[in-house]
Amino acid sequence: MKKYIFSFLLLSGAGAVHAQYVTAKGNDATTPLHLLKPDYPVPYGAPSVEAVKEVLIRIHHYLDSTTPAKFVDRRTGAEVKNVSAPDTNIAFKQGDFRLTSYEWGVTYSGMLLATEATGDNRFADYTKERVNFIADAVPAFRTLYQKNPNPANPLRQPVAPHALDDVGAVCAAMIKTLRAGGKASIRPLVDSYMDYVSNKEFRLPDGTLARNRPQKNTLWLDDLYMSVPALAQMGKLTGDKKYYDDAVKQILQFSKRMFNPGKGLYMHGWVQDMEVHPEFRWGRANGWALMAMTELLDVLPETHEGRKAVLEQFKAHVKGLAQYQSSKGFWHQLLDRDDSYLETSATAIYVYCIARAINKGWIDKMAYSPMCLLGWNAVATQVNKAGQVENTCVGTGMGFDPAFYYYRPVNVFAAHGYGPVILAGAEVINMLKNYTFDINDSSVQLKK
Structure with a gap:
């Protein structure tokens, strides 16, 4: 009553x-x-570390039970443990998600960060088991593909990539896994992925990574995440400045064409031959851009000549995004259209990036901590009892009208939600360990 x-x-x-x-x-x-x-309408205030970790454990339990690292015979369903000489009847054991997809590259990175934040090895073990499993199997399945280029090859993405989606996010996660104690067999696959990013993907004459769909000479904002983190991590792994230089170039050249300084937001797609570019500011694409900058700033040397420009672009984007957070803590599917639905994956990405930036000292903790915690509290309401992430927009191409974005479905099997939520929770735990919060009087004290 x-x-x-x-x-x-x-x-x-x-x-x-x-x-x-x-x-x-x-x-x-x-x-x-x-x-x-x-x-x-959603929990308000600072959550406890234990409460955030419980959400992560719930997700881990669900994913660990529904993404098995096993091969089976398509005909019989029996497990195949020896794949040194596979044939076309070998497949991954059926799970809810694909182990080699770019979405799972984000999930692998999130699991590694969750162990860093909590000290609980179950998260990193999830990633190491699957990344090592893939890397060990790739040589045999590459040989099979060369003999029989069947698209049903379960490792088609790593052995014969067709787009940045096939390589970038997974490559970044594999480099992190390698640095966290993964098997040496990961490195040849990393080199193969990076060869695709650096030498085989289509580019505009100025070196900007691009696509020839839906029209020729097209930029998808998503591709910043499908390329920049891999380039950044390869720079960290090898010390070769050329990878950092390319990563910085992508951020700045995408931003020059696609960032609206007045709104502080990016458009989703840019087509060279269009005289007028429809600016649909899709939430998750803006998230991919922000996360690409986050990953680059994480490892880009302080002495690199491009660091200041990337950091300024990051700050401008965060400032823009802050204007569009809803009263419930979420951001909208189309960021500047508050009659579009509230979407989980984009919100989680922003929470992760803002929390990371606060922890690294890149942005003002007083200004951004409260909205970051509000965002996490909102995201946590979308993790159901089974550990599934709800209200995540499914995979989305580039559209040129608002209805295309407004009515994209949401589904718990949209893989895009899991990695961002894990990353967000892990980084919020780091933030809660670093600071104490009293949201109501806007005070933030540093513990150490």
């Missing part, structure tokens, strides 16, 4: 007294107005 608080407003000139009904959950008629408790 709802309780109502009565307050009275004397209207000057009319002399009339009007009753105002205030719905106030948890209050009663004797509560002074200044002590009324707000009826927040």
Whole structure:
């Protein structure tokens, strides 16, 4: 039963007294107005480290049980443990998600970070088991593909990539795994992935990574994440400046064409031959761009001549995004259209990147911590009891009308939600360890 608080407003000139009904959950008629408790639609305030970790454990349990690292015979369903000489009847054991997809590259990175944040090895073990499993199997399946280029080859993406989606995010995660103690067999696959990014993907004459679909000479904002983290991690792994240089170039040249400084947001797609570019500011694509900058700033040397420009671009984007967070803590599917639905994966990406930036000292902790925690609390409501992430937009191409984005379906089997939520939770745990928060009086004290 709802309780109502009565307050009275004397209207000057009319002399009339009007009753105002205030719905106030948890209050009663004797509560002074200044002590009324707000009826927040999502949890408000700083969560505990234990509460955040519990969400991550729930997701891990679901994914560990539904993404097996096993091969089976398509005809019989029997497990195949020896794949040194595979044939076309070998497949991954059926799971809810694909172990070699770019979405799972994000998930692998998230699991590694979750162990860093919590000290719980179950998360990193998830990644190491699957990345090592893939890297060990690739040589045999590459030989099979060379003999029989069957697209049903379960390792077609790593052995014969067709696009940045096939390589970049997984490559970045594999380099992180290698640095975290993964098997040496990962390195040849990393080199193969990087050869594709650096030498085989289509580029515009100025070196900007591009696609020839849906029209020729097209930029997809998503491709910043499908390339820059791999380039950045390869720079860290090898010390070769050329990878950092290319990563910085991609950020700045994409931004020159696709960033709207007035709004502080990116458009999703850019087509060279278009005189007018429809600016649909899709949430997750803006997330990929922000996360690409985050990953680059993580490893880009302080002395690199491009670091200042990338950091300034990152700050401009965060400032822009801050304007569009909803009252419930989520961001919208189309960021600047608040009648589009509230979307989980984009919100999780922003939470991760903002928390990371606060922890690294790149942005003002006083200005951005409260919205970051509000965002995490919102995201946590979308992880159901089974550990599935709800209200994540499915895979999305480039559109040139609003309906295309407004009505994209959401689904718990949209793989794009899992990695971002794990990353967000892990980095929020780091933030909670670094700072104490009192949201209501906007004070943030550094613990150490």
